[in-house]
Amino acid sequence: MNPHDDEELLARRFDADRGHLRAVAYRMLGSLSEAEDAVQEAWLKLSRADVGEVRNLSGWLTTVVGRVCLDMLRSRGSRRESPLEYYVPDPVVRVGGGADAAAATDPERAAELGESVGLALLVVLETLSPAERLAFVLHDMFAVSFDEIAGVVDRSPAATRQLASRARRRVRDASPGPAPDARRRRELADAFLTAANGGDFEGLLAVLDPDVVLRADGGRLMAGASKLVRGAETVVAQALAYSRFRKASLRVVANGDPAVLSVVDGRPAALMVFTVAGDRIVELHILADPERLATLGLTEEELARAE
Incomplete structure (x- = not known):
């Protein structure tokens, strides 16, 4: 030959x-x-x-x-x-509105990469x-x-x-334990955002596991935003930090989990991913690193859907 x-x-x-x-x-x-x-x-x-x-x-x-x-x-x-304590692995994001969200630009690639491995597991693997x-x-x-x-x-x-x-x-x-179906996970994520945006602390406590962990990774350019917060009351006290999500935001799916992407001037500004076990949110992962957010691969048309 x-x-x-x-x-x-x-x-x-x-x-x-x-x-x-x-x-x-x-x-x-x-x-x-x-x-x-x-x-x-x-x-x-x-x-x-x-x-x-x-x-x-x-x-x-x-x-x-x-x-x-x-x-x-x-x-x-x-x-x-980024210190390992704050590190949030790269998410695989697709755009959609509900539990059966439609895939984004490359659904096959999103599925093969991230649908079967959540950010919570990737954090443990680190x-x-x-x-x-x-x-x-x-x-x-x-x-x-x-x-x-x-x-x-x-x-x-x-x-x-x-x-x-x-x-x-x-x-x-x-392992955080078994999770409810995708629709219920999205309902809990939406309830969290509604309560956070409205300053409803009791509403936040109702959807958070008492031992919830919030991990935020600002990367090199936003190092001051990096933090690790444990416990529902402490996370609730950080509610004002979610103000960026009150602006234009987009409901997305990240590694199979419900997530919300803040969009500012047509560019990703922060991504919050929710890990649910039982019927409570047990982990929150926030990626605020501008360099990695710029590589999410979402199109201008998809980002324009933020509201």
Whole structure:
């Protein structure tokens, strides 16, 4: 076969796996831009490799992306700009008005990246060691065998199994519990916003879990907005901080959870994402980082729907 034909065939096979690889990288890194970088690095490695004897190219690419992400996680600690305490992972946002919100510009990409992994889980994954995160994500989320993962983390399969087990316990212990259906989650989010906008503290307490956690990430440019607040009464006392959402706002879905996006002068100004368990809001994630908000990928037409 012509070498050029070989290259085109390889490119087509890679494109067929691109969505899966992007989903792996996003869960490993919690960053959309870094996930894209990891997928691109996997393509470069594939284009330089002799894969003639590889029987399962999709599996091979999955472990390659895992190894790339592992290296990125290991080098990340020393250069993280936002303290982990305040860090809000990159959200995958789609626009819609209700529980069955219509997808935004690229619904397939939104689904493959974020619908099955909420921000609350991504926050917990940030607390794992790089090797624990790799073992958990590849095995528990993508059914990669421990024998395959062991080669990536340079440990025995038994030791790799222990990595995943420790990660699984931490994820389980931090889980907020079962959530109601999407419509009820949106009702609680709307009730919170109505109460906050009206200064109805009792209304806020009625929808908040007593141990609710609010995490706000302002990034490099809005570092003063970064905070971690615990407890319903303390969160209610911060109600004035929600004033930005009284202006033009857009009901959206972020990683499968109800959210609201504040829009100022046609640009995203802040995103608030609600995590619900039982029948109460248990976590609030606010992304106020202008640099990352600018990369949400929403169109001018979608942002113009803010009211």
